[in-house]
Amino acid sequence: MRTTIKDVARAAGVHSSTVSRVINRKPCISQETVKRVFSAIEQLNYTPNALARSLKTKKIQTLAMLIPDISNPFFAELARGVEDTANQYGYNVILCNTDDCFEKEVTYLKLLAEKRVEGLIVATAQIRDKSILELGKTGCPYILLSRNIKGLQENSISIDDIAGGYLATEYLISLGHRNIAHIAGPYNTTTALDRIKGFKKALLTYGVPFQKQYIGEGDFRITGGYQVMKQFLELENPPTAVFTANDLLAVGAIEAIRENGFDVPADISIIGFDDIKLASYFSPPLTTIRQPMVEMGSLAIVKLLERIEHNITHPNILIKPELVVRKSCRRIN
Amino acid sequence: MRTTIKDVARAAGVHSSTVSRVINRKPCISQETVKRVFSAIEQLNYTPNALARSLKTKKIQTLAMLIPDISNPFFAELARGVEDTANQYGYNVILCNTDDCFEKEVTYLKLLAEKRVEGLIVATAQIRDKSILELGKTGCPYILLSRNIKGLQENSISIDDIAGGYLATEYLISLGHRNIAHIAGPYNTTTALDRIKGFKKALLTYGVPFQKQYIGEGDFRITGGYQVMKQFLELENPPTAVFTANDLLAVGAIEAIRENGFDVPADISIIGFDDIKLASYFSPPLTTIRQPMVEMGSLAIVKLLERIEHNITHPNILIKPELVVRKSCRRIN
DNA sequence: AATTTTTTTGAAATTACTTTGATTTATTCC
DNA sequence: GGAATAAATCAAAGTAATTTCAAAAAAATT
Structure with missing residues (x-):
């Protein structure tokens, strides 16, 4: 049996709600009890259960990212930008490889909905992607990254x-x-x-x-x-x-x-x-x-979190591409 | 307000525990009620809350993978093997880039412990890695992939x-x-x-x-x-x-x-x-x-799940390397 | 037809936390 | 010193599921 908030409360001689307040840094707690609670936490090696917390608060601090294949360097760099920035904001991200297969996408989406992930970065959109369209209906915030679907005017980020x-x-x-x-x-x-x-x-x-x-x-x-x-x-x-x-x-x-x-x-x-x-x-x-793959991934998270935390939607973003001249082209007569 | 199991129960004219039984395909339910419940689920577009479920069952079906950098092709291919196989067994995996930075590793591990992930694939181990050693104490199952720590005789998979x-x-x-x-x-x-x-x-x-x-x-x-x-x-x-x-x-x-x-x-x-x-x-x-990166990632998951689901530990696994001759070496006199 | 057994369902407890409202304790003011 | 106010804490309800135990209904047995 893992130690719970109640064990901590007992050890500190306070009520569990007080422990909760200490952990979440809520006001109206005496220095005295804060100290007692923290020492009890340390002593019992207590780790709060995020599941129970999330059940109540409805915040789970995890996102998911759907990409065709992480072993493709393009998506790997995108993923790096996504994960880094998510992590900076205190979110974890679940990785999903779909291989551009519809069934896989649907299965993932269902699982992720059950897990109540708070948002999705979708880099697997196909032109007419029913499951993405349905995403809109369920209300789960998402950002389409790199690929858009036909007719969508908002919530996508891609290169021009x-x-x-x-x-x-x-x-x-x-x-x-x-x-x-x-x-x-x-x-x-x-x-x-x-x-x-x-x-x-x-x-x-x-x-x-x-x-x-x-x-x-x-x-x-x-x-x-x-x-x-x-x-x-x-x-x-x-x-x-x-x-x-x-x-x-x-x-x-x-x-x-x-x-x-x-x-x-x-x-x-x-x-x-x-x-x-x-x-x-x-x-x-x-x-x-x-x-700029990493930057695009990063931006996608910023925009996704704007949607999640402040319900801000934004029109499609188009990033400017850039020509990089190296040595695989030559001038002919 | 999202629809809950109780809403479904009400719509189907049964008790919530019956709905739970139907969803989890438990025995002793009449065909009749199964049908009614499923139709209620469909009608209300009900998605079970995995958080609440996990709170009770202590199974959350998510793992995490710590790697230095997903944009490094080696780790990307490892990750592909890991995620694919985890997904086959019904698990999701959280991606964590540590940049081989100790503080990042510690922060991730703490967060993941709170989220109660059921197991970890760790490809960031440094020779004397205190946080990994502590992992052993907390009892969270893990597999060290590609890198080992000094003196550890079990739960690692790497090339020889x-x-x-x-x-x-x-x-x-x-x-x-x-x-x-x-x-x-x-x-x-x-x-x-x-x-x-x-x-x-x-x-x-x-x-x-x-x-x-x-x-x-x-x-x-x-x-x-x-x-x-x-x-x-x-x-x-x-x-x-x-x-x-x-x-x-x-x-x-x-x-x-x-x-x-x-x-x-x-x-x-x-x-x-x-x-x-x-x-x-x-x-x-x-x-x-x-x-064989993909295979190693895949094997890591198989072994991790053996530990999680059947508490089987295994001695370190060493994969045989193979010379691939191409054109970057030449014979000299 | 009565009894036993099996199947099916329901009620309540449980999981580990947060939050609200109530209560107690401490502080300030007149 | 007593009333009013503020600070600190507690108790209980809520979150959305699962699970156990008990009860009801159906089926089988005598």
Whole structure:
């Protein structure tokens, strides 16, 4: 049997409600009793039971974070920002890997609702995500991070994907490329779709015709980049430059290019997206579009807590992307 | 006011204890009432309160995982294994980044104790870690993952670091190297110390003299590898091969080597440790010692749950490391 | 049909805390 | 010194479930 507040009360010769007041630093307690209570706590090695407390106060000081896969460096950095800031505010965060699988997401959400977590960071949203929509109804505060769902005007934080896609493509065009391909993310994410929009917008702006065979759907992972790139390489007219929707896709694409005996950037230029920590250590160092992942995770928590603690909602936040030039792209004639 | 079990009971025309029985699939309930209760639950959109349940049952189905930094790919992969398997068994896991900072570790442990998490995966242990030792006293089940503490004979899971260090060094020696340096991890981790032991053991076995200036303390991160390598390069007799205590240190070392105008592996060979997912995509593809991170994380949970649910302790588990040859080492005359 | 047994349900206690209102004790003021 | 006020403490109710024991209803047995 663990020691309870009553044991402490008995040892200190006071009532349990007094002990509660001491622990929670409520006013109207004599110095004398404070001392007695604390010494009893120490002596009995008492640890308050947060479950019982939360049952009454309805504050449990834990959040949860839904991401596809923590072993993906993009989400790991996001998670670092999230956890750090949550911890600063006295909250713990439960980690959930969904693998972008709907059933997993639903199961997690149900479990988390039972545990009464106070808020959610959701980085797994798909374009039409019924379970997120339902989240709104249950009243559990949430912030969509990095991915949005169609039509939602508030409570999301993400990079300006359209601007990012535009920036990447514009850069390739500025280097003289015309045959520019795009390895996109999964089409059921706003992230992927918006980067495509930016890609097309840049082509249009600079009068480069869009060619359907120059776009392929990847999975935001190395293997996807490899596979789509292989298809591009089989084309009659392979692209001279490829914009990949994230850095991992770029890694896969580079591997495919090498395997076919070509070089990056001599034969084909590659630009990624995210700027994960290791991007500058790839071969060649990867030119990419930077997202401030840690800061975004941190901001997501700040906004989530504003919602939880002061019921403030805010319109969607768009972070400005940034071009990071390294060595995976080259100018052509 | 959220709907409670009593609301459901009222709606179904039964007592709350009956509803509880239905939810928990206890025997001795008529089909009739089961149906009525479930329909009431559905109608009222009832979600049981796990806090209240846990208060009574003392089972909260949540674990926690202490790691230095989730944005380090090694720990991210470990975390993936941990979370996946925990989830399979119906547990959630709270993520804690300590940055190897003692105060943070202590603060987390206190918070987690109050929340009554049922078990801990600890990947932050330092050689003499008072807070871990105290964990043993409080009776909270835990598994030390990847790092051990001095003298502990049970409840840890890690790679055989001595064997790993030996394997790496032996490989460099087999390629003809004699001037072999080692960039170690922080000296307050068993991981670092044991890999050093393996390093020295191999040197001894093959009659290569150990030179004090050929060993330096890193931080398991890119910057540390860079800094220590810079020092090696200033030596009168720089090493022809370097064994780094993890892959990130290798990345930093390679950068330093390049900056000084040398090439890997032409001038200096590098072998890492861990085999993080991206290791094969560095330039050059990194030769390294593989740890099965995901499997280790998974195993840690299995063993932790054995302890929690059946009170089984087990002696320390040592996983066998494996040499992965890629292109960052070369044979010399 | 009466009795026993089994199944089903309900009432009350329990879990460990917080909080409100009441009561006691101490302090201030006239 | 007594009344009014303020400070300190206690008692009891509330939080939302589970669980045990007892009672009622149904089924089985004689």
